Amino acid sequence: SMLPNSQEARDVAYQLHPYTNARTHQQAGPLVIERGEGPYVFDATGKRYFEAMAGLWSVGLGFNEKRLVEAAHKQMQALPFYHTFSAKSHGPSIDLAEKLVALAPVTMSKVFFTNSGSEANDTVLKLIAYRSNALGQPQRKKVISRLRAYHGVTIASASLTGLPNNHRSFDLPLPNILHTGSPHFYKDGAPGESEEDFATRRAEELDALIQKEGPDTIAAFFGEPVMGAGGVIVPPATYWDKIQKVLKKYDILLVADEVICGFGRTGKMFGCETYGIKPDAIVVSKQITSSYFPLSAIILNDRMFEPIADESNKIGVLGHGFTAGGHPVGSAIALENLKIIEERGLVAHAAELGGYMQGKLRELASHPLVGEVRGVGMIAALELVLDKGRKTAASTPGAVGGIASRMLQERGVISRNMLDAIAICPPLITTKAQIDELVAAISGVLNDMKGEVAKLTPA
């Protein structure tokens, strides 16, 4: 169906895509998106799609926010590029650093700018190593993240990630990066175990891992407040308290990856606020510019910064930084984006509309295909099963594994298949009527599939 000189044919001729079967793509081709409006995007034929994943969890203000375009244009004219190496700076990055420190949910002091979530997490690992050297604890370099976590794809950040597909074929994880169990109660909770007991078990497992490795070798623990790409894993209410107690006992740093949760997603400015998380470093990206520009940042407290400052005084300057880090155009967009989020009360909107969305989605929980509906604020997932009692995963090819593609093709909804779950993460600017439209589309597809699944389910 690809025309010889079409965009699709040219894409197939020239592009290798991430997370795309490179072989079958040669036949199927891409979905080419041309423009956007609010939570919708449009393909080359003018067909409209509801972007229920906000791009990749990232476009908070929707796809045509003029004020962001104007902020970019103005900065392009004033100073299109400058860097922050060797004690140089520029207004937009100075203002943005100040803004991030002010917004942070705990006392923070400094910001280091990077270009992507992966680079930011990679950079945190470098800062931690540099800090441990500064403290005269060179053996303290191990970090712990969680199975099912997603922290990026560079060699080091992919090691932090706890998903097999990101390790397999790359000889990862790196040896100093360890994984402990995720707070996925639906999948990992033992029969008859309460959520509270499950959280206690996860904290005890973490404690045991630290003991086994030697507490003086563990520098930091990495975690997302709510895990996104691993399947929208909402932790039990007391999980973070219990984890933080263990970390405190051994004086281990806590790094919060707020790449998805940050700037309103969970109904608070930061996911850390939702769970009382008190991190030493916070990683932000994506929604900081509504993804209109690649920009990420690490917000640091003095516990991180002071030894780094000592080390750069003693040994030499921090030998790490990215040419485009804190880019003036990206920083100007971020400042305008954060201003709009505050002016329009979008965090409160995300809390209110998110509550409404969670309620509407939970009405689907009685559907025979839906094992669990989970989420908080404007992020949610439907866990799909063939057998509710046995929690038989519905990822069987040809069964309901294709639900995301059916939503796309039949209802014009872009969602995401993640293992056995469907993720929903609409832009913050979505309206109540648009949530109704989205939930009706999901419900419609689930009902269409009832018959098919009945045939596949063993009697």
Ligand code: PMP
């Ligand atoms: N951390 C989290 C929590 C993420 O969701 C992502 C991207 N989905 C990353 C890090 C990596 O960000 P990037 O793709 O910009 O490298």
